[in-house]
Amino acid sequence: MDLERTNDQELLRDTAVKFIKETGDPVTVRALSTTTTGMPEKYLQRTADLGWYAMLVPEAFGGGSVSGEGLRDLAIVAEERGRALQPGPFVPMNVVATALARRGTDAQRDEVLASIVAGETLATWAVVGTSGVWEPGAVRATATEGGFLLSGTCGAVQDAVCAEWLLVTAGTPVWPARVSASTAGMSGGPTQFLVPASATGVEATALEGLDLTQRFGTVSFRDVFVPPSSVVGEVGGAAEDVEHQLQIALVLSVSEAIGAMDALFEMTRTYSIDRIAFGRPIGSFQGVKYQLADMSLAVQAGMAIATAATRAVQAGQPDAGEVASMAKAWVGDAAIDIAQGCFQVFGGIGFTWEHDSHLYLRRLTMGSVLFGSPDWHRERICQLHDIEVRS
Amino acid sequence: MNTTETLPDMNIYRENARRWLAEHMDQRPSSDASAESGLATEEFLKKKIATARALQRKLFDGGYSGITWAKEYGGQGLPLEYDVAFLEAAEHYVMPDFDTFNSTTFDVCVPVMLEHSSPEFLRSFIPKVLAGELLVCQFFSEPSAGSDLAGVRTRATRDGDQWVINGQKIWSTLAQFADWGMCLTRTNWDVPKHRGLTWFAVPCDSAGLTIRPIRQITGSPHFCEDFFDDVAVPDGYRIGEVNNGWTVTQSMLVRERGAARSADTMSPTGPGDLVPDLVAAARKAGQLADPVVRQKLARAHTNDYVSRALGFRIAQMTAQGDLNTGVAAYGKLFKGVYTPIRARIGVEIAGAGAMTWDPATPGADATALAYLNGRLISIAGGTNEMQRNGIGERVLGLPREPSFDTSKPFNEVLLDSAHWNGKD
Ligand SMILES: Cc1cc2nc3c(=O)[nH]c(=O)nc-3n(C[C@H](O)[C@H](O)[C@H](O)COP(=O)(O)OP(=O)(O)OC[C@H]3O[C@@H](n4cnc5c(N)ncnc54)[C@H](O)[C@@H]3O)c2cc1C
Numbered sequence: 001m002d003l004e005r006t007n008d009q010e011l012l013r014d015t016a017v018k019f020i021k022e023t024g025d026p027v028t029v030r031a032l033s034t035t036t037t038g039m040p041e042k043y044l045q046r047t048a049d050l051g052w053y054a055m056l057v058p059e060a061f062g063g064g065s066v067s068g069e070g071l072r073d074l075a076i077v078a079e080e081r082g083r084a085l086q087p088g089p090f091v092p093m094n095v096v097a098t099a100l101a102r103r104g105t106d107a108q109r110d111e112v113l114a115s116i117v118a119g120e121t122l123a124t125w126a127v128v129g130t131s132g133v134w135e136p137g138a139v140r141a142t143a144t145e146g147g148f149l150l151s152g153t154c155g156a157v158q159d160a161v162c163a164e165w166l167l168v169t170a171g172t173p174v175w176p177a178r179v180s181a182s183t184a185g186m187s188g189g190p191t192q193f194l195v196p197a198s199a200t201g202v203e204a205t206a207l208e209g210l211d212l213t214q215r216f217g218t219v220s221f222r223d224v225f226v227p228p229s230s231v232v233g234e235v236g237g238a239a240e241d242v243e244h245q246l247q248i249a250l251v252l253s254v255s256e257a258i259g260a261m262d263a264l265f266e267m268t269r270t271y272s273i274d275r276i277a278f279g280r281p282i283g284s285f286q287g288v289k290y291q292l293a294d295m296s297l298a299v300q301a302g303m304a305i306a307t308a309a310t311r312a313v314q315a316g317q318p319d320a321g322e323v324a325s326m327a328k329a330w331v332g333d334a335a336i337d338i339a340q341g342c343f344q345v346f347g348g349i350g351f352t353w354e355h356d357s358h359l360y361l362r363r364l365t366m367g368s369v370l371f372g373s374p375d376w377h378r379e380r381i382c383q384l385h386d387i388e389v390r391s
Numbered sequence: 392m393n394t395t396e397t398l399p400d401m402n403i404y405r406e407n408a409r410r411w412l413a414e415h416m417d418q419r420p421s422s423d424a425s426a427e428s429g430l431a432t433e434e435f436l437k438k439k440i441a442t443a444r445a446l447q448r449k450l451f452d453g454g455y456s457g458i459t460w461a462k463e464y465g466g467q468g469l470p471l472e473y474d475v476a477f478l479e480a481a482e483h484y485v486m487p488d489f490d491t492f493n494s495t496t497f498d499v500c501v502p503v504m505l506e507h508s509s510p511e512f513l514r515s516f517i518p519k520v521l522a523g524e525l526l527v528c529q530f531f532s533e534p535s536a537g538s539d540l541a542g543v544r545t546r547a548t549r550d551g552d553q554w555v556i557n558g559q560k561i562w563s564t565l566a567q568f569a570d571w572g573m574c575l576t577r578t579n580w581d582v583p584k585h586r587g588l589t590w591f592a593v594p595c596d597s598a599g600l601t602i603r604p605i606r607q608i609t610g611s612p613h614f615c616e617d618f619f620d621d622v623a624v625p626d627g628y629r630i631g632e633v634n635n636g637w638t639v640t641q642s643m644l645v646r647e648r649g650a651a652r653s654a655d656t657m658s659p660t661g662p663g664d665l666v667p668d669l670v671a672a673a674r675k676a677g678q679l680a681d682p683v684v685r686q687k688l689a690r691a692h693t694n695d696y697v698s699r700a701l702g703f704r705i706a707q708m709t710a711q712g713d714l715n716t717g718v719a720a721y722g723k724l725f726k727g728v729y730t731p732i733r734a735r736i737g738v739e740i741a742g743a744g745a746m747t748w749d750p751a752t753p754g755a756d757a758t759a760l761a762y763l764n765g766r767l768i769s770i771a772g773g774t775n776e777m778q779r780n781g782i783g784e785r786v787l788g789l790p791r792e793p794s795f796d797t798s799k800p801f802n803e804v805l806l807d808s809a810h811w812n813g814k815d
Contacts, residue, residue, distance in 0.1 A: 003707040269787055284790035289783035296787055300721050304700035308659060319661040326693045378689030385665040387679060
């Protein structure tokens with residue numbers, strides 16, 4: 001967490017903590033792990049009441065944040081969500097909200113953005129292929145009479161089955177010459193579309209997964225016709241938008257991971273003081289103490305880099321993408337180190353279904369690979385520095 | 392700081408600093424300034440320190456030395472923001488670089504003296520420090536006491552209004568160039584070890600003090616062993632109360648672990664260029680396109696930036712009142728763990744080609760030297776293990792390791808340790 005917080009931000013945090021305690025602590029989340037949505041009743045609306053989907057949206061469009069720096073505020077909420085393994089499409093809803101706020105048409109803002117902010121609809125982000133590798137373009141758009149046809153399949157789509165709206169990123173590689181002037185000047189870069197899940201040819205399939213606290217699925221598009229009014233931003237010109245969305249997703253998912261790491265670590269620290277072996281608390285043995293010291297260093301360093309990334313993206317710094325990738329790479333590795341390190345300290349009890357540590361391991365591991373694995377982000381860092389792939 | 396005085400306007404202060412720097416100091420060459428490579432020989436170190444002294448004098452004369460230090464001791468008595476503002480303005484200028492004295496003198500010893508020495512001593516001593524005339528080394532470790540600093544055996548005995556010191560110190564960095572040393576001694580042997588310690592400031596040219604350089608693993612004579620034979624120091628050089636040296640030690644340890652530095656309180660700037668030294672090594676080895684090498688480059692670059700971000704976080708914690716040796720230990724442990732990893736990455740990327748070099752090519756031994764020096768920070772100033780003890784016990788509140796030497800008189804500890812059986 002950022003150590004510099006305003007009183008309003010403290011209040012925001014307290015409110016999030018209180019809500020989570022009442023509605024969705026890990027016990028509840030565990031009970032929900034077999035349901036379709038994975039969410040408590042009316043979870044979206046109730047969290048929307050707390051402003052969870054409004055903070056990246058300007059007041060003019062019904063949004064607003066407590067400090068005027070929406071991403072920093074949202075990162076505080078994300079951390080508390082991570083602590084208690086909160087379910088729901090928190091990251092994708094905010095990504096879609098920011099996309100529509102920045103680039104959406106008036107109609108998209110009126111029809112969809114307002115209901116996202118109010119938690120009345122579930123919108124999600126479909127951007128990677130079925131392998132889960134971060135490459136916009138798993139879906140292709142081709143221009144057709146009066147619009148576009150989308151085809152392809154996206155993987156790792158959060159809440160794919162419950163979503164009513166999909167922000168789809170499509171590669172637009174081939175542009176037939178006969179396409180009208182409205183599509184002239186297309187650079188061949190990605191295009192983003194806001195597509196209703198009910199459109200003909202869209203099919204969402206629920207998947208089971210390692211993470212029991214969040215729902216993922218695939219969405220396939222079979223010659224889905226969409227009108228030009230569904231384009232978000234410029235045709236062929238969405239590269240920068242996708243980059244911005246990625247940065248938001250990275251900051252929020254890293255912040256969730258930090259919360260989860262800190263909570264898991266704290267459980268483990270307490271256990272090491274309570275658990276007695278050889279007539280002493282196990283935390284008094286140097287072998288155990290050093291594992292905890294190293295894990296706590298990873299939590300502190302993770303918080304430091306997460307804060308740096310949040311601030312960089314909030315400020316729109318030119319190197320924000322790089323810092324966000326650093327945070328994702330570093331925290332992604334540290335999350336797994338901590339999840340596995342804590343297992344060791346818990347001994348046998350930690351290996352049981354009833355114990356929460358595997359819920360954290362699952363969530364943290366999913367978070368580590370979602371939106372780009374640490375290795376993927378390290379390669380991206382080299383490319384952002386123009387380190388040539390071929391020397 | 393005198394609160395009745397009004398502070399200079401920050402914008403004017405900044406502007407004046409910029410103007411003064413432009414007039415008096417040299418810009419840093421924009422080319423890769425890491426050209427300071429090669430072995431730190433006695434000659435090299437001597438020249439480096441002499442250059443730094445001259446630059447420090449300029450700062451002092453310009454009123455930019457000891458910006459936060461008390462006016463009565465020759466400082467400027469300004470709040471931290473002014474120091475940060477000056478550091479920011481000075482970013483692209485050549486500033487005095489005293490090698491390890493940057494930390495031993497300016498970050499550790501002298502700030503501790505400011506807290507614990509007598510005002511009379513400080514009034515004559517500190518202005519000379521600020522002018523670059525006095526450099527202070529650390530006479531802490533001994534052949535039989537390193538991590539266990541409270542176990543020192545150098546003896547100080549009172550003789551009228553002076554003290555007589557006998558014993559041996561070791562690993563004292565750059566002591567052969569120091570003017571003074573901050574020395575930990577035992578003044579009472581009949582009480583538990585933490586309760587019989589006293590600190591002194593000792594002039595290095597004292598009669599009876601012999602300082603001998605020791606070569607480090609690189610071959611550089613970067614630290615010394617120091618023999619104290621009836622070295623007499625006046626009581627006025629004492630730092631803190633007699634037998635209350637452990638209190639002084641604690642404030643020393645916080646600083647040694649790197650808390651409370653103005654530079655850290657500056658919000659870290661961007662990550663900057665991708666590890667230029669390692670990229671150059673990879674290019675030279677023809678490995679820049681290798682995906683495994685690229686992973687290592689980005690890993691080193693990320694770790695470097697996380698270390699800076701962590702330094703900033705610790706400075707924030709310190710500013711919020713968490714001046715705890717354990718919290719400071721995070722930054723030290725991070726460096727102690729990741730510096731050797733970075734040095735190793737250098738060797739892995741550069742390969743055999745960098746493990747042999749033509750002595751005529753300047754800087755060709757950089758990877759090898761960095762590799763050897765990579766371990767330094769894991770040991771010097773408190774080992775990684777001591778940082779883990781500190782974090783575990785002081786920050787995480789884990790129960791302490793059972794100890795066998797803290798409650799009995801130090802005399803007995805010495806006798807018992809020879810046949811210690813794990814029972815008492
Ligand atoms: C480059 C360099 C510069 C230095 N500069 C100075 C200087 O300027 N002035 C000065 O006074 N000293 C200096 N030192 C000395 C340094 O502070 C000590 O070397 C260090 O504190 C370790 O002490 P030691 O060498 O006696 O090792 P020991 O204390 O004998 O430690 C040996 C090993 O045992 C471990 N160990 C010891 N106690 C424990 C414990 N309780 N729990 C777990 N593990 C333990 C240590 O971590 C280490 O791995 C310098 C050292 C180096 C390498």
